[in-house]
Amino acid sequence: MAWKKIREYDAKRLLSHHMGRRLRAVQVQANRSLVESLPEQPWLASCQLVVKPDMLFGKRGKQNLVLLKADLEQAVDFAEDLIKRRGEIEVQGVRGRITTCIVEPYLPHDVEYYLSIQSVRNGNVISFSCAGGMDVEENWDKLRTVQLGPTETLQERHFAELFTDVAREQSRQVLEAYVDRLYAIFDDLDFTFLEMNPLTIAAFPGDDGQPAPEPQVWPLDLRAELDSYAGFKNARKWLNVQFPEPWGCSKWPQERLVANLDATSSASLKLTVLNPKGRIWTMVAGGGASVIYSDTVVDLGYGDELANYAEYSGNPKPEETYLFARAILELATNEPDGRPRCLLIGGGIANFTDVAATFTGIVQALKDFAGKLQVARMKLFVRRGGPNYETGLRMMEEVGEQLGIPVEVYGPDAHMTCIVTRGIEWITGDASKENESESLTPRRRLRASA
């Protein structure tokens, strides 16, 4: 996947490294306290400090999560409070725990600029405003914007447009030099997004806390995204940058396992738990089809029962689908509540993926979970087409018979999302009535549909 947010600390680390500046920021986590950084970062003791959570969410000031003008002791205390004592907090409607903070020198400043660079289809858009800071959105009309083509570099006319509103000539020169360098790094390091708000010009403190003679441009708050697709060519330049999970996404171990599988495989494997108590579990082939299955569950009014989003594609190996299916089955058979559940093993008509081969791994995983599936009252609904689909569907039917788990299979002539309706009927108990009247066995259903 392409656009990935990185932590403010990492972004500042990348920028100072590639600008040849000293990094004036320290990362604090549960296992790395602020005091440990003191020997390498003596300014921590001599400067006033700023402490902020570094968790990929913005508007921290408005939520009183920022400590300004602190001394070292206060900073240590505030960071520890956020990480160790605060517990779960709600930010932008999502609950989560703060695990990481960033600590920087507090910079007295009188101007607050806004600067962003955004990757767009035709190149990159650079925006600048003299009215930066917390209320930038109220001053959106003051934004100056230029667009550059993918191979273009910044020219005098671009600077003229961006910095029209900058009154002081000296500030303008400092900004020009900075943005020029910043844009080159943005391009070279495959950033897709950078936002500095506010950005200021200030004399930065040295190790002894005394301001340096030359004022420089400093981003106070920074958001950044990298193009993870470019990782293969930036291994060195990215300095081991981390791609943390989005805020609030405390991952299940199974989600982490699938994420690791995805990272090492040539195929694509994705798993997100939405509601671990939900009774509609999905395991869908194809990036496009998987979204449509989730849509259909929601459209039919059962979004509350939708337990997960899971997608596999790109011809994964049977070993990979085995581990992937195991991860989902572990979650899906967890804490049975006596009510029926369904697993939708869906997918469109594959172009080149060998359906039987990918099902081999799933069947193996189903066998491992035979008992648990029965206890969870799980019924499997399979719909798939493509190379070798008949064999694949037969395998699914056979494993159901063998393990005593109800299975219904459908081929390419059945509507792709028909199993969503069937699954909902099963979990709501409507299915049993219908089965009595129709008494269709799954195998006959396959024939009837094929």
Next chain:
Amino acid sequence: MALFSRETQAIFYNYKPAPIQNMLDFDYVCYRETPSVAAVVTPGATSGGFRKAFFGHREITLPEYGSLAEAARLHPEADVLINFASYRSAFDSSLEALRTATIKTVVIIAEGVPERETKRLIAEAGARNKLIIGPATVGAIQAGAFKVADTAGTLDNILRCRLHRPGSVGFVSKSGGLSNEMYNVLARETDGIFEGIAIGGDTFPGSTLLDHVRRFESIPEIAMIVMLGELGGVDELRVAEAIRKGDITKPLVAWVSGTCATRFQSTEVQFGHAGARAGQQDRESASAKNAALKAAGAIVPQSFESFATAIRDTFASLKRQPVPERDPRPLPLDMAEALRSGKLRKATNIVCTISDDRGDEVTYAGMPISTIIRDDLGVGDVISLLWFKRRLPRWATKFIEMCLVIAADHGPCVSGAHNAIVTARAGKDVVSSLCSGLLTIGPRFGGAIDDAALNFMRGADEGIPPDEFVESLKASGRRIEGIGHRIKSASSRDRRVQLLSQYARENFPSVRYLTYAEAIEAYTLQKSPHLVLNIDGCIGALFADLLRGVSDILFHQPNMDPVACTTAVRSVIELGALNALFVLARSIGIIGHIIDQRRMKQPLYRHPWDDVLYATNDDVTSLRWNEALRGDGSPAPSPGADGGALENHVATRRGDD
């Protein structure tokens, strides 16, 4: 304008047999006259080569080139590049293709091309008025005309979706998997597609939904447009804008998937496609885009479930004449496909019963190599598994290993080592030198073990007294394999024979054949001190004892009848396994000599003149030659009539093994 026609040809970048064959099969069922693949580019390949593929029943060759420039120069009619380069190298090859005058369309299959590179390609294509499909796409198809790579899947599916003849729907989506699904739906609900495009799931695809919707608007054969969008990005909004401005007048049925995203509690969920991200700005959400399309005049269903119905109703309202149907041209069944589906059976040409390399790891007689390593088994066990298909007890495998150790080398002067040394010094490689040494092994050098074993078995099992055994062989003019040594004698016994015999006496369940061989030796020693039991004879007799000792394992029959057991053991020896043991053992030593010579950089060996008796005019030798020819036609010296077999044996056994 339509992208393709029935004459369109492509250059295929990076050879992939399956998608190429898929394209040619499609061509054939559509009654195309020319294959849609003109040439293959394999970077770095030497030009002048070719790849084979089927066009119907016929096998054809596809020229292969090392560079796109050369392929394009020689195939100027091919205006599509199908790029199967990896995400690491797709940029360079695609850029080159866009800058190649004859290439008009570039299809990039790879997923994971860096965004900055794709954006440069988009700019390049825009400047040159060329079209990119992808990255991260399965490709595109024009029904009945041209198909890119794996698009539309198997032939079964192509026929089910009636893609072998044009319909009147233009279809575009991001997802390759879903396009295939939709071709199926469109075949059911309409007269099928005219053209179908999967633009790929990236944030910035090379060409957009709008690019293709606009093209569909301009293609007269297309009567209606079907578009399947996705959350994220503004492409669908631009389509809505184009409809509102009146640029798109044909009926457009659209659905944007991802309406479930509101359910995803977290601020950001990445779906399967790079461009599909939940938690983005509201106007990029699926519902917002569906609403915008509907407001602009597109036909937008309530949900994906009713997409098919909306398509059916819209198509019905067009009241189109049915398109002319034409049966697809029958394609011969592919061998692999036919075998897999059980429509064809085929006799195998080769049978193997000792090893299997098809699974995760190789098995020797059913035993995985990891087990062999884990249980610390040795080369004796491996030989017993691969030669006799059984795991033999340790006393037997230890004996096999002892034979290998003892027979590994016997110095540089024996004929095998000597030949190998001469060959190595002639500058030949290890394999050639080894072969020249091994090819020396035969009845006079190291190759008498099988026969010695068989002889001693016969004598022992039939209870022939030693004197009778020796004399009867002597009378028939045969020498006794396993008896006699050039150097060793009764007073200086062969240490190797002693070591093996001693081990066998202590460990074998029975040494009945060795005992018999020793009785023979006792008799022959009365004739000459050099007629000792030699190493061939000793290994032969003991191996027969060994096989008898493990007969219950070897033949899966406990308490075998002795006669049957003898027959079974003989049959194993007759396979040549015992001589093979010598070949294997001695290879170790011969290789040692070869490496030794090479290490010392020894020059070419030439035998000195003074070591050869030049007797070209010698009457005696010519006379004997003529006599021999008059006799049985064999130039070999025949044994004397006076029972000289044994003496002759000693004289002719130049060797010592």
